[in-house]
Amino acid sequence: MKRITLTILSLIIMALLLFPFYWMLMTSIKPPSEVMRSPAVWVTKQPTLKAYAEVLTKLSIGRYLRNSLLIAFSAMSLTVVLGVFAGYGLARFRIKGLKVFLLALLVSQLLPDVSLVLPLFIVFGRVKLLNTFAGVILANVMQWLPFVILILRPYFLKIPKALEDAARIDGCSFGAALIRIVIPLALPGIVSAAILSFLFSWGEFVYALTFLSSNEMQPVTIGIYNAIGQYGIRYNSLMASSVFAIVPVVLVFIFFQRYIRWGLMVGAVKD
Amino acid sequence: MKRKLSRSEQLVGYLWLAPAFLYLAVMVGYPIIYNLVLSFQDVSATTILKQPKNFIGFKNYFRVLTDPLFLRVLKNSFVFTLGCIFFQFTIGFSLALLFNLRAPLFGFFRGLLLVTLMVPTVVVSVLFKWLLSGDFGLINEVLINLRILKAPVAWLAEPRTALAGVMFTNIWIGISFNTMLLAPGIAAISPTLHEAAAIDGAGPLKRFRYITLPLLNSTIMIVLLLGFIYTFKIFGLIYAMTGGGPVNSTNVLPIQAYKLSFSFFEFGQGAAANVLLLAILLAVIAVYLILVSGEESMEG
Numbered sequence: 001m002k003r004i005t006l007t008i009l010s011l012i013i014m015a016l017l018l019f020p021f022y023w024m025l026m027t028s029i030k031p032p033s034e035v036m037r038s039p040a041v042w043v044t045k046q047p048t049l050k051a052y053a054e055v056l057t058k059l060s061i062g063r064y065l066r067n068s069l070l071i072a073f074s075a076m077s078l079t080v081v082l083g084v085f086a087g088y089g090l091a092r093f094r095i096k097g098l099k100v101f102l103l104a105l106l107v108s109q110l111l112p113d114v115s116l117v118l119p120l121f122i123v124f125g126r127v128k129l130l131n132t133f134a135g136v137i138l139a140n141v142m143q144w145l146p147f148v149i150l151i152l153r154p155y156f157l158k159i160p161k162a163l164e165d166a167a168r169i170d171g172c173s174f175g176a177a178l179i180r181i182v183i184p185l186a187l188p189g190i191v192s193a194a195i196l197s198f199l200f201s202w203g204e205f206v207y208a209l210t211f212l213s214s215n216e217m218q219p220v221t222i223g224i225y226n227a228i229g230q231y232g233i234r235y236n237s238l239m240a241s242s243v244f245a246i247v248p249v250v251l252v253f254i255f256f257q258r259y260i261r262w263g264l265m266v267g268a269v270k271d
Numbered sequence: 272m273k274r275k276l277s278r279s280e281q282l283v284g285y286l287w288l289a290p291a292f293l294y295l296a297v298m299v300g301y302p303i304i305y306n307l308v309l310s311f312q313d314v315s316a317t318t319i320l321k322q323p324k325n326f327i328g329f330k331n332y333f334r335v336l337t338d339p340l341f342l343r344v345l346k347n348s349f350v351f352t353l354g355c356i357f358f359q360f361t362i363g364f365s366l367a368l369l370f371n372l373r374a375p376l377f378g379f380f381r382g383l384l385l386v387t388l389m390v391p392t393v394v395v396s397v398l399f400k401w402l403l404s405g406d407f408g409l410i411n412e413v414l415i416n417l418r419i420l421k422a423p424v425a426w427l428a429e430p431r432t433a434l435a436g437v438m439f440t441n442i443w444i445g446i447s448f449n450t451m452l453l454a455p456g457i458a459a460i461s462p463t464l465h466e467a468a469a470i471d472g473a474g475p476l477k478r479f480r481y482i483t484l485p486l487l488n489s490t491i492m493i494v495l496l497l498g499f500i501y502t503f504k505i506f507g508l509i510y511a512m513t514g515g516g517p518v519n520s521t522n523v524l525p526i527q528a529y530k531l532s533f534s535f536f537e538f539g540q541g542a543a544a545n546v547l548l549l550a551i552l553l554a555v556i557a558v559y560l561i562l563v564s565g566e567e568s569m570e571g
Contacts, residue, residue, distance in 0.1 A: 003373070003374040003375065004374075006369070006372055006374040007374045007375050007376055007377075009369075010369060010370070010374070010376070010377065010380055011376070013366070013369075014380050014383065014384075017384070017387070017443070017446070018383070018386070020398050020399070020402060020443070021386075021398075023398070023401075023402065023409060024394075024398050027401065035407070036406065036407045037407065038407055038412060039412065040407065040409055040412050082290050082291040082294060083291065085287050085288070085290055085291060086287065086288050086290070086291035086292065088287055089284055089285075089286075089287025089288040090287075090288065092284075092287075093280070093281070093283065093284025093287065094281070094284065095281075095284050095285070095288065096281065101288065101292065103560065104292075104295070105295075106560065106563075107553075107556060107560075108295060108299045110500050110501075110552070110556050110559075111299065111303075111549070111552070112504035112506070112525060112548060112549070112552060113504075113506070114504065114506040114525040114528060114529050114545075114548075115303075115306065115525075115528065115545040115548055115549050116299065116302050116303070116306075117529070118306060118309070118528075118529075118532045118533075118538065118541050118542060118545060119301075119302035119303070119305040119306040119309065119542070120298075120302050121532075121533075122305070122309070122319075122538070123301075123302065123305065138298065139298070141294070141298075142294065142295065142298035142299055145291060145294065145295060146295065149291060199389050202391065203389075203390070203391030203392060203393070203394075205391070205392060205393055205506075205507035205510075205511070206506055206507055206510075206529075209507075209510075210533060220391075221391050221392075221393045221394075222393075224393050224394065224397055225393055225396075225511050228396075228397060228400070228511065235401045235404075238397050238401070239397075239398070239401070242394045242397055242398060245391055245393075245394050246390055246391070246394055249386065249389045249390055249391075252389070253382075253383075253386055253389075257382050257385075258382075260385060260389070261381075261382060261385060261451070264385065264388065264451065265451060265452065265455070
């Protein structure tokens with residue numbers, strides 16, 4: 001009985017906490033006449049996909065999403081590759097000054113992006129990286145790399161060195177031992193690092209806002225930001241764009257949920 | 272027994288680290304130093320292309336600090352940060368305590384909570400802009416129906432309520448963050464302690480006060496410090512919701528630093544504001560690191 005009460009209580013709390021997402025979805029499928037209405041229409045009787053059609057055609061949300069995908073996927077790939085190297089190195093070798101390296105990672109992970117954006121803007125301007133995908137991708141990699149290394153290192157630490165040595169004795173080259181033994185065993189960590197760096201880059205705002213002035217290259221976060229001004233009161237379009245923008249988050253929650261909690265925890269607190 | 276590594280073996284270790292750490296040195300280390308240099312130079316829209324730039328000592332800092340707006344910005348920053356932490360910590364802690372009890376669906380709920388941390392902040396910004404809107408925003412409607420409000424409030428357009436509106440939004444994000452970090456610590460407290468105290472006649476409140484809180488002491492400190500660091504540097508959420516307005520009522524230090532550079536093109540002053548922001552954060556980060564390394568050795 002007590003357990004049922006607890007479940008009902010937390011069901012109410014969760015419903016309240018997640019209610020904004022319901023309102024996003026509901027607003028996006030309402031006909032415009034029902035969006036701005038008092039008393040509010042809690043459940044529409046005339047659901048429509050007009051707002052989605054509108055953002056696809058007028059707001060070219062497709063292009064924004066494609067740009068986001070390109071930026072997030074490239075940033076994720078580069079972050080994971082660099083992160084695997086460093087995470088493995090920090091776990092497997094006796095590194096002099098290990099503490100200093102870990103400290104540098106912890107500090108750079110906590111630095112504000114807004115403080116780095118000005119010096120990077122000036123440097124990127126000099127080396128012609130403004131208004132390029134490369135500039136935003138490089139900044140994203142920098143932003144999430146410390147976090148990713150801190151997630152990956154514990155996974156590599158857990159793999160016994162003896163396993164690797166055994167493979168070497170059996171005639172595996174160093175590279176083959178890494179690919180056949182180490183990477184598969186660390187795969188859960190690599191997957192969670194990949195997912196998190198993808199989602200973080202997907203939602204990144206300040207670098208894209210500052211480095212990409214050309215509409216053609218902006219990701220969906222900036223597309224939505226621009227639309228706030230243009231479509232000040234067109235909330236059904238804004239909500240439809242938002243629904244598009246959270247598709248990857250929803251997919252991850254359906255298919256990969258277990259990978260993110262642990263990764264977030266470890267990365268946020270310490271190694 | 273660990274044998275002594277030969278020089279070449281040690282070198283191999285550094286080769287593995289080299290790509291990532293060289294990358295970070297170029298992309299984090301260099302910009303931080305360059306920002307420090309900029310903060311002592313005359314760099315504005317008219318002088319940005321001039322080489323070499325004029326060294327002007329502490330003039331940028333002087334201008335930033337003597338701007339009457341700066342005190343307001345600093346106050347906003349601390350009100351925003353401490354207010355958010357107070358609510359998100361209290362609510363997050365309560366939720367973590369609740370989810371520590373065993374009941375159907377709790378594991379699922381805990382996982383679901385994380386969604387607020389993964390959604391792009393701009394999406395949260397527009398969503399809450401809509402919920403808090405003065406014209407047909409749902410929050411007004413609910414408050415009026417509950418007879419808490421008489422007439423709709425344009426939460427984000429009123430200087431008196433805008434900061435509260437932005438804080439409300441960020442607290443919504445922060446609750447999950449606090450629950451996520453506190454839950455494992457609460458789960459690690461042995462239930463036998465509570466059982467023994469219960470036998471001795473201690474009620475739930477007393478057990479919370481004399482068992483849960485003392486045992487979570489260092490976890491709580493870490494969560495609060497991390498909360499401060501992550502909240503004090505928030506930029507995108509507020510920038511997309513209000514742009515720091517109306518009349519600077521939501522202008523916090525990161526927004527002011529950004530606007531000095533990218534709205535007013537006073538890059539030197541923007542860099543000086545950045546240094547001040549970094550100084551405040553690094554002081555808190557230092558306390559956090561001392562706590563974390565005292566908690567357990569970083570050797571992992």
